[in-house]
Amino acid sequence: MNDETAQDGPPASRTDAGGPSHAPRALAASMRTPATARRAVRAGSRDSQRSLAAQRAQGPSDRGRGGLWSFRRRLDRDSFPAVAVWVGPSYLILVLIMAFPILWNVIESFFSSSYGNTSFVGVANFRQIFGSGQFYSSFLLTLYWTAGVFIGQFILGLLLALFFNRRLWVSRFIRPLIVIPWALPGIVSSTAWVFLYSQGGLIDQILSPFFKTGPSWLADPALVMPAVIVAGIWKGAPFYFLMLLAGLQSIPPELQEAAKIDGANRWKILVRVELPYIRNIIALTSVLGLIWTANYFDGIYLMTAGGPVNDTTTLPIWIYNTAFSDFNLSEASALSVILLVLVLLAALPFMLRRGENAA
Amino acid sequence: MLPRIKSVAWNLAAVAICIVLILPFLWIVLESFHGNIFGSTSDIFRPTLSNYRYIFRHTQVFRQFGNSFIACFSAMIISVPVTAMAAYGYSRIRFRGKRVLFLGLLITQVLPATALVIPLYHLWALGHLFNNLVALGVAYAALNMALGTLLVKNFFDNLPVSLDEAAMLEGCSRWQIFWYVLRPLVTPAIAATAVFVFVNAWQDYLLASSLITNTSDFTVNVGLYAYEGAYTTNWGAILATAVLVSLPSVVMFAAAQRYFVRVVSGGIKG
Numbered sequence: 001m002n003d004e005t006a007q008d009g010p011p012a013s014r015t016d017a018g019g020p021s022h023a024p025r026a027l028a029a030s031m032r033t034p035a036t037a038r039r040a041v042r043a044g045s046r047d048s049q050r051s052l053a054a055q056r057a058q059g060p061s062d063r064g065r066g067g068l069w070s071f072r073r074r075l076d077r078d079s080f081p082a083v084a085v086w087v088g089p090s091y092l093i094l095v096l097i098m099a100f101p102i103l104w105n106v107i108e109s110f111f112s113s114s115y116g117n118t119s120f121v122g123v124a125n126f127r128q129i130f131g132s133g134q135f136y137s138s139f140l141l142t143l144y145w146t147a148g149v150f151i152g153q154f155i156l157g158l159l160l161a162l163f164f165n166r167r168l169w170v171s172r173f174i175r176p177l178i179v180i181p182w183a184l185p186g187i188v189s190s191t192a193w194v195f196l197y198s199q200g201g202l203i204d205q206i207l208s209p210f211f212k213t214g215p216s217w218l219a220d221p222a223l224v225m226p227a228v229i230v231a232g233i234w235k236g237a238p239f240y241f242l243m244l245l246a247g248l249q250s251i252p253p254e255l256q257e258a259a260k261i262d263g264a265n266r267w268k269i270l271v272r273v274e275l276p277y278i279r280n281i282i283a284l285t286s287v288l289g290l291i292w293t294a295n296y297f298d299g300i301y302l303m304t305a306g307g308p309v310n311d312t313t314t315l316p317i318w319i320y321n322t323a324f325s326d327f328n329l330s331e332a333s334a335l336s337v338i339l340l341v342l343v344l345l346a347a348l349p350f351m352l353r354r355g356e357n358a359a
Numbered sequence: 360m361l362p363r364i365k366s367v368a369w370n371l372a373a374v375a376i377c378i379v380l381i382l383p384f385l386w387i388v389l390e391s392f393h394g395n396i397f398g399s400t401s402d403i404f405r406p407t408l409s410n411y412r413y414i415f416r417h418t419q420v421f422r423q424f425g426n427s428f429i430a431c432f433s434a435m436i437i438s439v440p441v442t443a444m445a446a447y448g449y450s451r452i453r454f455r456g457k458r459v460l461f462l463g464l465l466i467t468q469v470l471p472a473t474a475l476v477i478p479l480y481h482l483w484a485l486g487h488l489f490n491n492l493v494a495l496g497v498a499y500a501a502l503n504m505a506l507g508t509l510l511v512k513n514f515f516d517n518l519p520v521s522l523d524e525a526a527m528l529e530g531c532s533r534w535q536i537f538w539y540v541l542r543p544l545v546t547p548a549i550a551a552t553a554v555f556v557f558v559n560a561w562q563d564y565l566l567a568s569s570l571i572t573n574t575s576d577f578t579v580n581v582g583l584y585a586y587e588g589a590y591t592t593n594w595g596a597i598l599a600t601a602v603l604v605s606l607p608s609v610v611m612f613a614a615a616q617r618y619f620v621r622v623v624s625g626g627i628k629g
Binding site for chain 1: 366369370372373374376377380381383384386387390437440441442444445447448449452454455460462463464465466467468469470471472473474475476477478479480481482485497498500501502504508533558561562563564565568569580583584587594597598601602604605608609611612613614616619620623
């Protein structure tokens with residue numbers, strides 16, 4: 001143990017390994033205290049390099065022996081070339097397919113090409129985008145779509161998770177069925193919903209007591225967004241169901257029992273005990289869900305192609321239409337840059353926190 | 360007796376909820392076996408394969424299935440070894456810059472394909488990669504890199520380091536530890552990675568539609584949308600194709616869904 005702390009290189013790797021914010025202070029304290037105290041502090045700070053189970057399995061007895069330690073050191077850390085063998089291939093692909101094209105795209109967004117002539121135009125593409133009303137209406141439509149789908153999916157997913165968070169012998173057959181909408185390719189769910197919304201389709205038949213002739217759901221500017229939002233909720237609710245159910249099942253039953261003994265009703269247990277207990281998984285699910293929804297393309301495009309007129313043209317669809325039906329690749333490049341910046345700004349704080357927990 | 364009735368009631372309620380929930384999909388499955396879609400509803404009890412026979416004779420669905428399989432299998436074959444090795448690196452080795460690299464990987468999980476499609480279009484133009492199904496598979500592999508790495512890393516993290524140490528004392532190299540000691544223990548995670556990469560790739564419309572321009576190289580998703588555009592009212596053929604397109608991803612996802620939460624969360628506990 002003594003030589004471990006001595007040999008263990010820069011303390012930085014220790015500090016950021018511990019999740020809690022008091023870790024640096026604990027570390028600073030450990031540098032001034034004798035070895036035994038250090039061991040205690042070290043054991044107290046969560047070392048995410050190894051799981052708790054792993055730490056327990058090692059036990060205290062095999063620590064601090066020079067021979068084994070040198071082995072562990074060889075296992076634990078490595079020089080750059082050796083690391084590159086392991087992590088390198090995945091990063092090569094990420095750089096090639098993501099980082100490089102994104103940077104290239106940033107460059108492209110400052111150029112304009114027409115009829116084969118490419119010329120530097122500075123921020124003209126961006127000025128064009130921000131100058132047109134379409135940006136703001138697309139932005140608002142994206143918010144509308146994202147909020148509607150997110151709220152619907154979350155509530156539906158939570159209700160399903162609460163319902164299925166009990167022992168039912170049908171569960172094992174039903175769970176794989178309930179997740180079908182999530183597993184469907186976007187084109188299939190869109191086709192299904194276009195079919196349902198079609199004139200005289202299932203929805204018109206169900207609603208026939210209320211309407212003489214059903215409205216044309218996907219052609220009416222006022223109805224089209226709610227109609228695609230319903231389809232979007234349907235498609236994504238199983239995601240929330242699976243995540244929240246896993247969260248609910250991780251709650252020790254004693255918690256609910258204790259709350260019940262204290263006289264809490266079902267609603268109180270949900271809001272005061274269960275939801276707070278699974279807040280990490282709720283946060284993760286919501287952030288990923290929001291980002292995926294805001295950028296969801298198939299579910300809208302394959303139903304409406306952004307129409308009627310531009311009534312369902314969210315930002316992702318605008319990019320696609322700009323590039324592949326207006327053939328304005330320069331403006332589409334600039335739009336991609338904008339969307340990327342928006343997404344990263346929204347996701348980065350959460351990702352930073354998560355990186356600390358998971359690395 | 361009473362608890363028994365209660366339990367039956369809960370189970371029935373569960374079945375009812377499930378049926379309502381998957382009704383839109385159930386409906387197109389039923390209708391795809393329906394000879395005359397806008398005919399009488401009672402016909403639905405006399406299923407026929409005529410729509411399926413039609414699409415095999417008159418559409419390119421076979422060829423497009425083949426194209427989709429090429430792209431999805433390429434994605435799978437590339438991502439499985441690459442993510443397993445990266446997961447080992449992040450789980451077992453300490454190195455400078457690990458935190459930054461890992462954060463970069465996490466960010467790729469939220470990078471939307473919609474913001475990537477134009478950059479990829481530029482890259483594909485640069486490398487003359489259009490209509491190349493294997494190149495499309497590489498793009499899928501990149502988009503799913505975070506998913507597989509997080510899942511397998513989560514499994515590695517749950518294996519005790521004493522395993523590695525014991526193997527090392529026996530004289531194993533790092534490669535041998537990885538291959539003979541740890542890999543057999545994370546096989547479920549690797550299999551789940553393969554499944555999820557395949558399913559995600561199978562679901563893609565956006566990349567395939569912009570990076571594939573030849574009709575003969577269309578994947579099933581793009582082919583189906585093109586068909587819908589051309590034959591709007593031929594619902595029998597459209598629905599039968601849609602059901603076929605959904606089969607691989609529905610079956611594979613159902614088989615692997617118990618790993619799904621670990622895939623998404625990368626092992627974050629509630």
